[in-house]
Amino acid sequence: MKYLVTGGAGFIGSALCHRLMQAPDAQVTVVDKMTYAANPASLDPFKGDSRFRLVKADICDFSxxxxxxxxxxxxxxxxxxxETHVDxxxxxxxxxxQTNLIGTFAMLQAARALYEKGGKPGFRFVHVSTDEVFGSLGPEGRFDEATAYDPSSPYSATKAGADHLARAWHRTYGLPVLVSNCSNNYGPRQFPEKLIxxxxxxxxxxxxxxxxxxxxxxxxxxxxEDHADALVxxxxxxxxxxxxxxxxxxxxTNLEIVTLVCALLDARRPARGPHRDLITFVADRPGHDLRYAIDASKIRRDLGWTPSRDFTQGLADxxxxxxxxxxxxxxxRETVYAGDRLGTVGA
Structure with a gap:
């Protein structure tokens, strides 16, 4: 199987590459612009592997x-x-x-050119999106595949637009597109602007x-890694x-997450604790959605996927x-992002 992964040097993309490369007959080509959030070190295990190729390129470059x-x-x-960070x-x-809309358009057109040329039997275009396109939930209910779109931020609005493009290319041109909308991810190799x-x-x-x-x-x-399994x-x-x-x-809640991290570090670095004393409440993010929750019953029922990692253990790991x-x-931390506050406009 030959795979092309856009954004493969990023957090979720690199996890997907690690998952794909487990198959001895897999050939993986990564396309990545190598912006601030990409880290080639995440792909170091594949250096010198003839089955793996990293191409530095901008997905907005149509030709x-x-x-x-x-x-x-x-x-x-x-x-x-x-581009993924709301702040x-x-x-x-x-x-x-540019990246989320124009880049998605360029990739859909490239895939369409391959598909209409004959491509390969069973060709698939998997468009990876977010639950943030659905907006904010109240205290009850969960998002599912039928939830109406209601994005709150420039990030989620551009991802919503990309989702609509992907669906339209399936309906209009017959391109075999599949769309996933995932909840917040955590794990190794995540750029340190994100919460955990x-x-x-x-x-x-x-x-x-x-x-x-x-x-x-x-x-x-x-x-x-559970997300990568789901995408496969x-x-x-x-x-x-x-x-x-x-x-x-x-x-x-975000406060629960921070408190759990503090407790884990108290156990591992007790001399510097209690770490919860470092918690500082700051002005809220403008347009901050209250709650996200996913009803994943469709992928569990139809595709047999379930997450395998317990959150408590996964966070500790x-x-x-x-x-x-x-x-x-x-x-x-020393050259790209030192941890300073972002997204303060209107806060």
């Missing part, structure tokens, strides 16, 4: 993407390349519009742990034109990974 897709002729395109989209939406790695690294350095508002915003958490299953057995909601059934892999994150 380059078409040439690459036609040359590689993959069995599956996993489209993950995206950065608040500060500047331009890159989000930011809290871990700030706590290790004795810096404040910023919690937005009252910390009661709720997210459904899924280990990134969608590519293998999903029905073109269908959407699949993917979640971990592990709802936690994640904290341990960051402690043991300072060589991965220290250069990012």
């Amino acid at each position: 380059r993407m078409t040439e690459l897709v036609l040359t590689e002729a993959p069995d599956v395109i996993f489209h993950l390349a995206a 950065r989209s608040i500060d500047g939406a331009d890159a989000f519009v 790695p930011l809290m871990v690294l700030n706590a290790l350095e004795g810096r404040p742990l910023p919690v937005y508002g009252d910390g009661l915003n709720v997210r459904d958490w899924l280990h990134v 299953r969608i590519a293998e057995a999903g029905v073109p034109g269908e959407c699949y909601a993917v979640g971990g059934d592990s709802e936690k 994640t904290v341990d990974w960051y402690i043991a892999n300072e060589g991965w994150w220290r250069p990012l």
Whole structure:
């Protein structure tokens, strides 16, 4: 099987590459612009492997993407390349519009060129999206595949637009597109602007742990390796034109997450505790959605996928990974992102 993964040097993309490369006959080509959130170190295990190729390119480059897709002729395109951090989209939406909308359009057109040329039997285009396109839930209910779109941020709005493009290319051109909408991911190799790695690294350095508002915003958490398993299953057995909601059934408030991280670090670095004393409440993010939760019954029922990792153990393993892999994150903290507050416009 030949796979093309856009955004494969990012957090979820690299986890997917690790999953795909477990198959001895897999050939994986990664396309990544190598922006701030990409880290080639995440793909170091595949250096020198003839089955793996990393191409530095911008998915918005129509001619380059078409040439690459036609040359590689993959069995599956996993489209993950995206600008993803809500706070950065608040500060500047331009890159989000370009990558998430124009980039998705370019990839769909490239895939269409391959498909209409004959491509390969069973070709699939898996468009990877987020539950944030659905907006905010109240205290009850969960998102599913029939939930109406109601995005709140420039990030989620551009991802919603990308979802609509992907669906339209299936309905209009017959492109075998499948869409996934996943809940919050956590795990190793996540860029330290996101909640869990930011809290871990700030706590290790004795810096404040910023919690937005009252910390009661709720997210459904899924280990990134479970997400990678779900994406592979969608590519293998999903029905073109269908959407699949993917979640971990592990709802936690942001304050709960930070408190759990503090407790784990108290056990591992007791001399620096109690780490909860570092918790600092800051002005809330503008347009901050209250709650996300996923009803993943469709993918469980139709594709036989279920998350395999317990959240408590998964979080502990994640904290341990960051402690043991300072060589991965220290250069990012020193040269790319030091942990400063983002997304303060209107806060």
